[in-house]
Amino acid sequence: MNENMIKKLMESVRDGEKSVDEAIKELKFLPYEDIGYAKIDNHRSLRVGYPEVIYSEGKSFEQILGILEHMNSNDSTDILLTRLQKEVFVKLHEKFGELEYNEIARLGMIRKTENKAIGNIVVATGGTSDIPVAEEAALTAEFFGNKVDRVYDVGVAGIHRLLSNYHRIHEAKVIIAVAGMDGALPSAIAGLASVPVIAVPTSVGYGASFGGVAALLTMLNSCATGVSVVNIDNGFGAGYLASMINKGEK
Known part of the structure; x- marks a missing residue:
């Protein structure tokens, strides 16, 4: 129950549409x-x-x-x-x-309410294998009423793919960078962008990636500024945080 819902409930009591007892019944689960x-x-x-x-x-x-x-x-x-x-x-x-x-x-x-999508969150992946985690982030952000631009398969192994999408990076208010393997994508993006970058390590990679630990450590040790890091495969956490930044939540 949010502030608008409580306001509507109080107005319904004022207007005689609901009794005090009915209002109490709705509020008692808080x-x-x-x-x-x-x-x-x-x-x-x-x-x-x-x-x-x-x-x-x-x-x-x-x-x-x-x-x-x-x-x-x-x-x-x-x-x-x-x-x-x-x-x-x-x-x-x-x-x-x-x-x-x-x-x-x-x-x-x-979905029971209509949220007008605002702002611009870019969700980028190092590779196609990172898309499941990226989609969790993107759909979470969209669910909470944000515009999302997907820029997939632009990892540093072919840096020209990322550079050719510079204009989309530049238009973002916040960027989610999802990568496994060496986890270098967030640093590369943060060197191009003037907005916060949320780094998401994925468990994609061969044995020495240790299920995403290698990417996590790379992101935590990023030399680029403006990079924050969520847990391995935590697309939801990244989408939630990006929504708060995009909407200016306190």
Whole structure:
């Protein structure tokens, strides 16, 4: 429940459309609703500006279903499910026909409000193999009402590919650079851009990449300024942070 929703609720009481008891019933689940195996943070959108997101990995189907049922009972809450397996989505879709799914990013989405897309977030990848993580970032940013420009497969092994897209880099308000292997892309982009760069290491690479640790260390040790780093394969975290920067959230 965000500030606008509370305002509308108070106005409905003032105008006689709802009773005081009905309003109390809606407000009583703030700040959270305890359903036993989960505490649903209904207060989060009011507190930080974005609703709670369901991290699906590690949860049983029954747990995801229960959380989704409770969150979906709020008619004004958009819902994002990350790391959602396709077979789980298929079962959920039988009950929630409005649930959308992106198999590449493993994201499930229920959209109830229309957000006018603003700003410009560029999501760039070193290679095609990095696209699943990049799409998680891009779709997360779009879900929260941001314009996203995808610039894929522009890694430093062929630096001319990145340079030929300089105009798109230059027009961004914030850039998400997704790369595995040697993880050099964020440094190269930060040397071209005048905006914050969010570096996302991926687990793409051969044995000595150590499942993304090599890329992570490269990004943490970047000699370029203006680079921040999220965890390995954390496209969601990058998209969320980029949205906050793009929208000027405090």
